[in-house]
Amino acid sequence: MDSTGEVSRVGNPMRTRQPRRLGKATKAGRATKADRAGQPGQGRVALLFLLPALISLALLRLIPAGVALVDSFFTESLLRGGRVFVGLGNYSDLLGNADFRKSVGVTLLFTVIVNPLQIAVAFLLAVLYTQRATGSKFWRSLVILPIAVPPAVSAVIWSVIYRPDGLGNSFLDLLKIPAQPFLTSTEQALPSIIVLLSWIGVGYWMLFLIAGINDIPDDIHEAASLDGVSPWRRLWSITLPLVRRPLAFVLVADTVSNLLVFAPVQILTKGGPNGTTNLMMYDVYNRAYAIGDLHTAQAEVILLVAVTLIIVALQFRLLRGDDR
Template sequence: MSDGHPSTGGVPGTSGGRSSSRGKRSGRVVGRPVLVSLAFLAPALVALLVLRLIPAVMAFASSLSHTSLVTGETAFVGLGNYATLFADPTFLQSVRVTLVFSLIVNPLQIAAALALAVLFTRRFAGVRFLRVLVILPIAVPPAVSAAIWSVAYRPDGLLNSVLSVLGLPPQPFLTSPGQALWSLIVLLSWIGVGYWMMFLIAGLQDIPTSLYEAAAIDGASAWARFWHVTLPLLRRPLAFVLVADTVSNFLVFAPVQMLTNGGPQGSTNVTMFDIFTRAYSVGDLNLAQAEVMLLVLLVLAVVIVQFRLLRGRD
């Protein structure tokens, strides 16, 4: 009799309906976090699209055209602007100055930041005060820092006054082709060393002290502990600092404009300042956009080489 009961035939159907409804609910549950994540990411994605990707595409398109300064007509020239730049001695000199500047200032800033980070992670009297003094230039805007150092670099400024007290002749810091670039390097190192030092201090504080204690028990010297413990475990923060510092120094502009205006004799005419000159002094926006594209490619090439070298060491 139970076989003929009408409810027995409906049990499989009922369980199937429940399982299908559960499947729909689980699909909704799985899909809901994705939608929530996209909702949170939407402002950043829109900002990336509007402020980065679209301007980059527009800049590349503009670099392939030329606008006549006489008639105002715009014509497609393809790679003509790039050919013009590679035939321009001013552009080639700006690339050389930028590369020399980066090859000097990057290792200098990173070495100084690393040395200060190692020093300030030790405990001694006045360490907090000294750390604040090194970090203090970060709070000053770059334009204000450039103004301060422009006064110090003057012929009757602070630095030449110190040199006269020491019995040394005054130096043409910003008016000599051989000293102007070095003067900018000192200024930018004064600004940047403390900033990069903070990242390295954070990396040093993440290294377990037990590793140093074990190395000391094994008889390792201070240099051996630094070389075999500190540097390997600090490689990721160092890689970040190296790449970020490289990009930052390739994009230096304000101190150059305020202190040297690209001179004397083009000795401080870095690529960013050359782009500014072409865009706003000469008025050739298309050629300036082409130079921006070349600068981006140069920065990407240098960063890729740095990543490969760091990966090779790993």
């Protein structure tokens, strides 16, 4: 997986903003010309080409989100026979629910730790693996390798590593550290999940940052080193500011994907011990199937989707502001 030099070709949403805007402008220009020439519209043909995709996007993405929104305002009542409108009742039930509040707290704590950690590590590794050093590309591909492992399979692998007699403790033993409980400890369970998720994710995010670093013209670094700027200063004052665009993108995409973490929690801890790893995505699942309260679960889905959309909207603003 070495050909990261090609990265900028097809168009990362954040890089192709400029050309895309140009594309739109010429498109609009052409459309008005066609209208003036009195050409028949291509609406019917377009509809035929679009129909399968529009149906599947509506049916499989938008409608379920709409259904969840509507359902979140209703509840099932045996007394009054069937669905009853309760307005924001499910939401206030949720807010009053101690398990939910704890889950939000755990998710916040997790978000605040995991994202800066993964991005800092991904950035430092991207810097390391773009230095001209022997075998750099080979070692880099080992860091990227976990991308191929399905997340649920990674979770299974790490559940064995974290066993009391597993690889984790024999590693600590090598460093003369006593055996640790990992997943069964209220203090260590969440950090253990963070380590596993970083093993999965850091290589992936590193790819974007490597692409960003490779885009920095060589002469900038050469000029700086001729001027006697130290490597550490160059990292802070040249590399970091010049990759802020991919960095902002990685920050948002990473935050969104970490908001939806499910498989490791379900496979490793089931939210425990004592709710310390009960991330929101698992809480939704648990509420819907173990507790069987589908309507409150739908309300929680809506909250989760809303938070995601807010973060993504922030990204668009951030990147737009960057253009000026």
